[in-house]
Amino acid sequence: MIWTWESVQEAASAIQARVPFRPEIGIVLGTGLGALVDQVERTGTVPYAEIPRFPRPTVEGHAGELVLGFLEGKPVAVLRGRTHLYEGYSPQEVAFPVRVLHALGCRLLVVTNAAGGLNREWRAGDLMVISDHINLQATNPLLGPNDERLGPRFPDMSRAYDPELVALAERCALEERIPLRKGVYVAVLGPSYETPAELRMLRLLGADAVGMSTVPEVIAARHLGMRVLGISAITDMATGEVVQPVTHEEVLRVARDLEPRFVRLVRRIVREMVL
Numbered sequence: 001m002i003w004t005w006e007s008v009q010e011a012a013s014a015i016q017a018r019v020p021f022r023p024e025i026g027i028v029l030g031t032g033l034g035a036l037v038d039q040v041e042r043t044g045t046v047p048y049a050e051i052p053r054f055p056r057p058t059v060e061g062h063a064g065e066l067v068l069g070f071l072e073g074k075p076v077a078v079l080r081g082r083t084h085l086y087e088g089y090s091p092q093e094v095a096f097p098v099r100v101l102h103a104l105g106c107r108l109l110v111v112t113n114a115a116g117g118l119n120r121e122w123r124a125g126d127l128m129v130i131s132d133h134i135n136l137q138a139t140n141p142l143l144g145p146n147d148e149r150l151g152p153r154f155p156d157m158s159r160a161y162d163p164e165l166v167a168l169a170e171r172c173a174l175e176e177r178i179p180l181r182k183g184v185y186v187a188v189l190g191p192s193y194e195t196p197a198e199l200r201m202l203r204l205l206g207a208d209a210v211g212m213s214t215v216p217e218v219i220a221a222r223h224l225g226m227r228v229l230g231i232s233a234i235t236d237m238a239t240g241e242v243v244q245p246v247t248h249e250e251v252l253r254v255a256r257d258l259e260p261r262f263v264r265l266v267r268r269i270v271r272e273m274v275l
């Protein structure tokens, strides 16, 4: 049971022993969105391999590291590299790093991801602030016995994505002149991309973007009472009218192209966040 309160404390203590630093904002960087980490004035870096029980990404180019320091003057902890359910990790393992961020001191969480656009009005390269999500992963990080020290048995999800943070993101985007969409993120298991019939279904369900991450972390964060902001990079249009099949390479290429805009937006939001 790697998701016990004790194991979360053990991981947090190991990090604090290496880097005595109290972050207040946790940031999870999604596929192809790693460049934000270069903007952090580093106090210290801890490779995931050196944190007890920390799950390690199997797909991205590097093994993953936790970067601690200041971004726009705010104390942050950045998870560079995340794990997904499709890698074979349990939802509790996928959510474990977020619980550790909370134990370190983070009360705010910024989750980011690459996602396919379902909304026909949108284009690849758009940025979206997440207003809500649909969990179609058929699993949940809170399955199993509940530890009240982490949160309640039946946590509320009516305001999973903090409305004030959504409004802050929209204001920052306006001031930075960065177009920003707002919509519903649906999480699927992957790793296969969706069929055209599945994409039609997801759009009918009311989703604007589809991806394979984020939801386990957000559920765990809300369980802990953290305030959450979610930002998706729309890396391909997943409308079901197949012009060109989506590939991981294309997702990475579009993410790289939009990365400067993404970095500018997140920096501005972090600068304006009231802790």
Ligand code: HPA
Binding pocket: 114, 115, 116, 117, 193, 194, 210, 211, 212, 235, 236, 237, 238, 246, 251
């Ligand atoms: N589908 C699911 N996950 C994704 C996609 C997609 O089209 N693009 C990026 N992540």
